[in-house]
Amino acid sequence: MAKIRQSEPRETPEMNTCSMPDIVFMFLFFFMMVTTMKEVTYKVVIHQPQATELTKLENKSLVRYVYIGKPTKEWQKTFGSETRIQLGDAFADVSQLEDFIVTERSSMKEEDQSMMTVSIKADKDTRMGIVTDVKQALRRAYALRINYAAVQKVNTNQ
Amino acid sequence: MAKKRKVPALNSSSMADVSFILLIFFLVTTSMDSNKGLQRRLPQPLPPDQKAEDIDIKKRNIFVVKVNSMNQLLVQGEIMNDVSQLKEKAKEFIKNEANDPDLPEKSIQYIDYLGEVETTKAHVISLQNDVDTQYQTYIEVQNELIAAYNELRDEFAQNRFGRKYEDLPVELQKSIQKVYPQNISEAEPKNYGGN
Numbered sequence: 049m050a051k052i053r054q055s056e057p058r059e060t061p062e063m064n065t066c067s068m069p070d071i072v073f074m075f076l077f078f079f080m081m082v083t084t085m086k087e088v089t090y091k092v093v094i095h096q097p098q099a100t101e102l103t104k105l106e107n108k109s110l111v112r113y114v115y116i117g118k119p120t121k122e123w124q125k126t127f128g129s130e131t132r133i134q135l136g137d138a139f140a141d142v143s144q145l146e147d148f149i150v151t152e153r154s155s156m157k158e159e160d161q162s163m164m165t166v167s168i169k170a171d172k173d174t175r176m177g178i179v180t181d182v183k184q185a186l187r188r189a190y191a192l193r194i195n196y197a198a199v200q201k202v203n204t205n206q
Numbered sequence: 207m208a209k210k211r212k213v214p215a216l217n218s219s220s221m222a223d224v225s226f227i228l229l230i231f232f233l234v235t236t237s238m239d240s241n242k243g244l245q246r247r248l249p250q251p252l253p254p255d256q257k258a259e260d261i262d263i264k265k266r267n268i269f270v271v272k273v274n275s276m277n278q279l280l281v282q283g284e285i286m287n288d289v290s291q292l293k294e295k296a297k298e299f300i301k302n303e304a305n306d307p308d309l310p311e312k313s314i315q316y317i318d319y320l321g322e323v324e325t326t327k328a329h330v331i332s333l334q335n336d337v338d339t340q341y342q343t344y345i346e347v348q349n350e351l352i353a354a355y356n357e358l359r360d361e362f363a364q365n366r367f368g369r370k371y372e373d374l375p376v377e378l379q380k381s382i383q384k385v386y387p388q389n390i391s392e393a394e395p396k397n398y399g400g401n
Contacts, residue, residue, distance in 0.1 A: 069222040076225055079232035097342040099349040101356055102242040111241070167243060170341050177337035179344070183392075187251040195243040198345055 092117035092134050097172040099198040110163050111195075112152050114145065114182060117171035131174055133182065142181045149189040169197040244348055249391070267310045269299045269331045273347060275338035289346045296354035300386060302326050319381045320366070327387055334393045351390055358386045 094117045105111050115134035119127045123139075133140050135148045153161050166186055170179055186194060271292070272280040279286040281295055302309035310329035314322050331351060335344055356371070359382050363371040371382065 065222070069218070069225055072222055072225045072229055076229045076232065079229065079236055083232050083236040097345040099244055099345050101244065101349050101352040103245045105241040105243065108241065167241070172340070172342035172345070174341040175337065176335050176339040176341060176344055179341060180335075180337070183248060187248050190251065192248040192250070193245075194248055195245050196345055196348065197241070197243040198349075200242070 088113075088115075088134075088137050090115065090117075090134070091120060091123050091137075091139060092132060092171070093120055094169055094171045095173075096169065096197055096199045098201040099196075100201045102198060102200060103195075105165065105167060105195060107163070110156070110160055111165045111167050112149070112191075113167050113169055115169050116174050116178060116182065131171070131178055133178070142178075142185050145182060145185040146189045149186065149191045153189075153191070163193070164191060165193045165195055166191045167195040167197050244345065244352060246348070246390075263330055264311070264328075266308055267326075267328045267330055269296065269329065271331065271333050271347060271351075273333075273335040273339045273343055275336040277340050277343040279347070289343075289350055292347065292350040293354045293357070296331065296351055297358055299331075300326060300329055300354065300358060315384070317381050317384050319378055320385065323385050325385050325387075327384075327389075329389060331390045332393060333390055348390075352388075355386055355388050359383070362386070 092115050094115060116131060117134075118124075118129055118131055119139070127139055133142065133145070135144065140148065149166065153164055156164065168179065168182060183194070186192070270280075270282055274280070279289065279292070281292060286292060286295075299309055302312060305312060310326040312324045312326055313328070315325050315327065316322050317325075333347065333351070335347075359379075360371040362382055362385055363369060363374055363378075367374060367378070371379065374382070
């Protein structure tokens, strides 16, 4: 016969947390791998255009960025809603671009200077006028290696 | 000799906390946007005292692509409704398989590793856009043109070596680049109709 026993108050067994650091480390390494530090805080809204023939920018220390787009909400009061250029952390004018490139280039190592790439990150609704102005300024500054930032096109069956 | 002492076990219970802090830091700073884009090269700047000269290029060697302010395409004088046709058209032009007198002239050139190859190195793709052209359209056109070159190079690599262009060693890739050199010239933007 089975005895009905008044059970003593049971304790939940303690969970073994030995492997928690391992799991956390796994996550940590994953994020360390995929992470790309943001270069700057965007003051302009950029939705990059789509393309298929993309090449990856290899050496990040040799890349300088030019952002083109409409100012974000909080900056629209001071800078309006017209398309603007952002260099580094500040809004800039096309005329400042040449100086910016020259100073950036002189801060590089001499053997790297000729390898400098300028990445143009522009919003997809930007008009070409401003992009062409930027390109002409880059030409004058002898920054001839450029890169139009774009994202991989998602396949749509057309 | 002294007795061998036991090494006291290191208390590693705070390890999880430390790694959590690191994890959270990377979680916050992470932005998954990849640095990808279309690689291009700008032409050398003109000396300031020199005016832009029109270089004489035979008409058969030029492939004109115009984009107006309404993002419409005019390719070789014909309206093109869909950007995706541009790639085929450009390929046909660059390759000139049938030695058509209206398409770029061919010349025999000696290239390292490949020997003598017939190329159309004199061809130029002229891309002209309006001030009001949308950037997305511009990128699409550039993308199609680059795709045309990439496909031609890939076809050449397949025919010659039976391998994809990307899988070939760098020297061979450079040689194939000489067979199909990228000659995309961009003119100053002008106002082509449509206000």
